[in-house]
Amino acid sequence: MGLIVAKVREIKAKDITDAVAQLCQKANFELDEDVLAALKHAQQSEKSPLGKEILHQLVENARVAEAKNLPLCQDCGSAVIFLEVGQDAHVVGGDLDVAVGEGVSQGYTQGYLRKSMVSQPFSERKNTKDNTPPIVHTEIVPGDHIRIICLPKGAGSENMSRLVMLRPGEGREGIIDFVVRAVDEAGASPCPPLIIGVGIGATSEGVMLLAKKALLRPIGQPNPDQEIAALEKELLSRINDLGIGPLGVGGTTTALAVHAEARPTHIASLPVAINFQCHCSRHKEARL
Amino acid sequence: MEAVHITMPLDRKTIKELTTGTPVLISGIIYTARDAAHKRLVEALKRKEELPFVLKGQTIYYTGPSPARPGRTIGSAGPTTSGRMDIYAPRLMSAGVKAMIGKGNRSSEVREAMQKHKAVYFIATGGAGALLAQSIKKAAVIAYEDLGPEAVRMLTVDNFPAIVANDIYGNDLFEQGKAKYRKEKS
Numbered sequence: 180m181g182l183i184v185a186k187v188r189e190i191k192a193k194d195i196t197d198a199v200a201q202l203c204q205k206a207n208f209e210l211d212e213d214v215l216a217a218l219k220h221a222q223q224s225e226k227s228p229l230g231k232e233i234l235h236q237l238v239e240n241a242r243v244a245e246a247k248n249l250p251l252c253q254d255c256g257s258a259v260i261f262l263e264v265g266q267d268a269h270v271v272g273g274d275l276d277v278a279v280g281e282g283v284s285q286g287y288t289q290g291y292l293r294k295s296m297v298s299q300p301f302s303e304r305k306n307t308k309d310n311t312p313p314i315v316h317t318e319i320v321p322g323d324h325i326r327i328i329c330l331p332k333g334a335g336s337e338n339m340s341r342l343v344m345l346r347p348g349e350g351r352e353g354i355i356d357f358v359v360r361a362v363d364e365a366g367a368s369p370c371p372p373l374i375i376g377v378g379i380g381a382t383s384e385g386v387m388l389l390a391k392k393a394l395l396r397p398i399g400q401p402n403p404d405q406e407i408a409a410l411e412k413e414l415l416s417r418i419n420d421l422g423i424g425p426l427g428v429g430g431t432t433t434a435l436a437v438h439a440e441a442r443p444t445h446i447a448s449l450p451v452a453i454n455f456q457c458h459c460s461r462h463k464e465a466r467l
Numbered sequence: 468m469e470a471v472h473i474t475m476p477l478d479r480k481t482i483k484e485l486t487t488g489t490p491v492l493i494s495g496i497i498y499t500a501r502d503a504a505h506k507r508l509v510e511a512l513k514r515k516e517e518l519p520f521v522l523k524g525q526t527i528y529y530t531g532p533s534p535a536r537p538g539r540t541i542g543s544a545g546p547t548t549s550g551r552m553d554i555y556a557p558r559l560m561s562a563g564v565k566a567m568i569g570k571g572n573r574s575s576e577v578r579e580a581m582q583k584h585k586a587v588y589f590i591a592t593g594g595a596g597a598l599l600a601q602s603i604k605k606a607a608v609i610a611y612e613d614l615g616p617e618a619v620r621m622l623t624v625d626n627f628p629a630i631v632a633n634d635i636y637g638n639d640l641f642e643q644g645k646a647k648y649r650k651e652k653s
Contacts, residue, residue, distance in 0.1 A: 227648060229488065232490065233592050237592065240592075240595040240597050243598050247597065248536070250533045250543040251543070251597055252595075253530065253531060253533045254531075254596075255543075291533060291534045291542055292534075293616050294616075308615075335548050338548075366572060366641060367570065367572055367590075367641055368548050370593040420649070422647065422648035426570060427645075428640055428641070429644015459594040
């Protein structure tokens, strides 16, 4: 039997910690270019004078936050971390989970970010003081790298999340009704203008993650599948016809984008999930 | 729309003049409180204990700021969702609170209490915490320090931008705005 020598690349746990610490801060201080461009575009197209003024404040807010290293929003979020771990990457000098948690702790402390995590969620609710633990989603992929995406998620928008298990017969119309109604009922609470992540298919837990991952796509970049892209377009138009507007004051900009992702599912199922993202859409990534 | 300059605490005449949809620039003294602080204030009222500050005539801003960097007044300090304070707000209005600043709409109970107690509700731009912090000139924790970001702070603000969402006449900005820009279902 021939000996197979795996080419394994070593990645230091400390480098993971440092990268996570940097990403938490950067994501909270610097609004992504695509979000800023979408807000500026909406500022031009918005019909409501109050809505326009709010959009102006949001563009100005991004400028102040970056110039002064101030969080864009005081809700610096739960630290949601997506890890893509190459199957030929080998973490040395520590445990992966510990390294990520340490990075969140350092980032939120050094960056003067608000720590919003509480322990036992239904009784004690004691602040953990360093925004740990993060919510980590790890995926094993081909390669010898580690890709880290940090998505600080505010509670105002997260609290509006929805999941439904539709009957397969309800189909496309059922999805549209569910999403549009959810946005209408959420109203001003999730801080519109929104980015709506929609997951379709898989299972109940799989579809929620799909909806969250849909938020990572650059704003307005349509799904490569034409049928899904058409669904996104129709949803965006229906949502913007609701009239909710920036921060709910009324207007033509309720969402900046709808990002939908679909996966195969069971013959008896049609799971649909919505993850709301407020206008303060923060995510930064690094590759080690 | 030209913004109206107002000073906190509000006087009766100003409260009467404020109408839904009017942009305002707020100066003066306001107090911060979120869920946990509201719970304690309402429990203290129930037990008839002395409160850490006099509620009569005052303004409550629903915010939990991020920590201040050394040498700075405050971190980022935008409004949080007001709806979570709806279960406590009528009790605080009956104890004298005259104005609230937050984001998002209020329950029908809160709106009725606003009309009854002649109190107004303002919204500030949610997610503009860095910008809004520039209008906060002084900040001091005055109660419940153990609550961290949720402690009660006394803030001195100067031209803090907000919009009247609910006036004392029962008008609601969210209903009005949505009705104006909503398109019929196709």
